[in-house]
Amino acid sequence: MATEPGADCTEFAPAKINLTLHVTGQRADGYHLLDSLVVFADVGDQITVRAADSLRLEISGPQAAALPPSDDNLVLRAARLMGVPAAITLEKRLPVASGIGGGSADAAAALRALARLSARPLPTEAEVLTLGADVPVCLKGRPVRMQGVGEVLTPVPDMPKAWLVLANPGVAVATPAVFRGLSRKDNPPMPAALPALRTAEALAAFLHGQRNDMEAAALALAPPIGTTTAALGAQTGCLLARMSGSGATCFGLFADAASAQTAARALQSAQPGWWVAAARLLS
Numbered sequence: 570m571a572t573e574p575g576a577d578c579t580e581f582a583p584a585k586i587n588l589t590l591h592v593t594g595q596r597a598d599g600y601h602l603l604d605s606l607v608v609f610a611d612v613g614d615q616i617t618v619r620a621a622d623s624l625r626l627e628i629s630g631p632q633a634a635a636l637p638p639s640d641d642n643l644v645l646r647a648a649r650l651m652g653v654p655a656a657i658t659l660e661k662r663l664p665v666a667s668g669i670g671g672g673s674a675d676a677a678a679a680l681r682a683l684a685r686l687s688a689r690p691l692p693t694e695a696e697v698l699t700l701g702a703d704v705p706v707c708l709k710g711r712p713v714r715m716q717g718v719g720e721v722l723t724p725v726p727d728m729p730k731a732w733l734v735l736a737n738p739g740v741a742v743a744t745p746a747v748f749r750g751l752s753r754k755d756n757p758p759m760p761a762a763l764p765a766l767r768t769a770e771a772l773a774a775f776l777h778g779q780r781n782d783m784e785a786a787a788l789a790l791a792p793p794i795g796t797t798t799a800a801l802g803a804q805t806g807c808l809l810a811r812m813s814g815s816g817a818t819c820f821g822l823f824a825d826a827a828s829a830q831t832a833a834r835a836l837q838s839a840q841p842g843w844w845v846a847a848a849r850l851l852s
């Protein structure tokens with residue numbers, strides 16, 4: 570049943586983190602084949618939709634200035650795919666073009682909210698993929714092994730309790746430029762079967778043997794990424810520091826909330842210009 574007339578539907582758009590990102594090949598159309606362990610954090614944007622005669626988008630929140638409302642905003646593209654006119658509010662908290670899927674997470678949250686508002690089904694997987702390679706995984710919103718160009722999704726149900734510190738040094742990185750800068754596109758995938766990852770320490774041990782194959786190319790375009798991973802890795806309790814997606818946001822993995830929060834505070838006071846957030850990994 571559709572939501573009552575006049576009622577708002579709100580959906581959280583969690584940050585997407587690529588704990589690993591292996592680039593294993595390239596298709597004839599130029600898109601890259603990936604093998605990535607993707608998780609979500611309890612920090613993110615928020616989408617609110619309300620029935621209206623025409624489609625409109627208002628953007629507020631601490632990162633709104635970086636995203637002027639334009640017709641090709643992924644939220645509007647998602648709404649056009651659903652075919653539901655609505656007044657949409659995007660509370661933008663995640664830095665834009667930063668490797669944590671903000672736009673993709675917003676698109677997925679908009680699809681969920683508009684499906685609830687209108688009681689219409691979600692678009693097909695193939696249609697969702699037209700919004701962006703990261704939108705299908707963001708629609709899942711739970712730990713997933715992502716393969717293909719982003720459309721082959723296998724749930725990873727046994728993720729441990731863990732916390733993340735996300736840090737962005739304030740440089741926007743364009744995903745296509747990083748793909749273009751890759752020195753190799755035929756890197757090995759993750760093991761066919763992932764090991765049991767019952768604790769944050771076991772997860773870190775596994776991750777240490779894996780990679781983000783986009784990190785070197787992103788670092789060449791945005792050298793502050795190196796400062797960011799080094800600063801995260803130097804924090805007490807940080808089990809692993811790595812870049813997410815095509816950058817420039819990096820994450821530190823922590824076994825408990827207190828160490829993650831202490832690390833985030835220390836990092837933010839050392840680097841007041843950075844965007845820093847402590848977050849729980851959503852399992």
Ligand SMILES: C[C@](O)(CO)[C@H](O)COP(=O)(O)OP(=O)(O)OC[C@H]1O[C@@H](n2ccc(N)nc2=O)[C@H](O)[C@@H]1O
Nearest residue numbers: 599600601673701702703704718719744745748814815
């Ligand atoms: C790097 C990742 O963030 C990892 O999760 C994603 O693969 C990127 O996902 P996304 O930002 O939703 O990507 P899209 O908006 O579909 O594509 C942006 C650009 O990235 C390149 N691209 C993207 C995904 C992919 N598997 N191979 C690619 O080569 C393409 O040049 C494309 O023009």
Ligand SMILES: Nc1ncnc2c1ncn2[C@@H]1O[C@H](COP(=O)(O)OP(=O)(O)OP(=O)(O)O)[C@@H](O)[C@H]1O
Nearest residue numbers: 642643665666667668669670671672673675703814
């Ligand atoms: N709602 C949105 N939020 C953020 N960016 C958007 C949005 N809609 C469109 N964009 C555009 O998409 C581009 C990528 O932004 P986004 O924040 O999704 O990047 P990202 O975090 O690097 O994504 P990914 O990790 O999926 O590669 C930006 O250049 C921005 O102009």
